[in-house]
Amino acid sequence: MRRLSLTSFLSLSATLHAATAAQSPCRCLYGDPCWPSQSEFAHLATQVSQPLIHPEPPGKPCYTSANTYECVEVTNGWNDGNWRANQTGSMQSPNFETFTFPNGTVEECLLNTTLAVPCGQGSVSAIGVDARSVGDIQAAVKFAAEHNLRVVVKNTGHDYCGRSAARGSFLVWTHNLKNITVHPSFTPAGAPTNETFEHAITLGAGVQWHEAYAAANASGRTLSAVHPTAAR
Known part of the structure; x- marks a missing residue:
């Protein structure tokens, strides 16, 4: 059984939607006059446990030099799903890193720099929070609601x-919420006391399935079902 450990995130998301809908039908995007100032982001940084993150397209290091250690790492990891999951600006499917303008122009950052296509930010987020706790999630969602920001939640980019x-x-990057708890017995919050599951496992939002399988195997159990949206 898989149960998200940050169930409060759902109610926070609802609060965010209600608050932003009341302000404007359009979200504030990076580059817009409404985008928060550096001082406002600096204040947010004091409210979260980790430095703010500035995602970049994964291919960007190769636009400096193909001979750098960073570019070699990118080249070696380009088709590695676990490597991609560890990059704040990388998606499992690279097409989602690109952005197509209304006139058909595509902004992207290709690994093949010989094509002479400029490296652009595409659809990669401009800035974010590396969430490691419920408090980090709360601070991020509150900040986004106050500034009417367009929010994306990324775990592995899948x-x-x-x-x-x-x-x-x-x-809001949840990739590092890696807590795993194995329960001899488990009753979901709000459920009748007779609805108890044996040998349940609670996974943080950032736990990947190979990590979950390893934890289950270590406890002598097997995960036999995957929710269709769990990989997100």
Whole structure:
């Protein structure tokens, strides 16, 4: 059984939607006059446990020099799903890192720099929070609501609908919420006391399935079902 450990995030998301909808039908994007100032982001940084993150397209280091250690790392990891999951600006499907303007022009950052295509931010978020606790999530969502920001939530960058990325957005990166708890017995919050599951496992939002399988195996159990949206 998989249960998200940050269940409060759902109610916070609802609060965010209600608050921003009351301000404007359009979200504030990076580059807009309404975008928060450096001092406002600096204040947010004092409210979260980790420095703010500034995601970049994964291919960007190769636009400096193909011979740098960073570019070699990118080249070696380009098709590695675990490497991509560890990059704040990388999606499992690179097409979601790109952005197509209304006139058909595409902004992207290709690994093949010989094509002479400039490296652009595409749909990679502009700035975000590396969430490690409930408090980090709360601070991020409150800040986004106050400034009417477009928010994306990214774990591994694995979302076939592309919801892990959005141009000019504010990112809540849940990849490092790795807590795993194995329960001999477990009753869901609010459920009748007789609805108890044996040998349940609670996974943080950033736990990847190979990590979950390893934890289950170590406790002598097997995970036999995956929720269709869990990979996001």
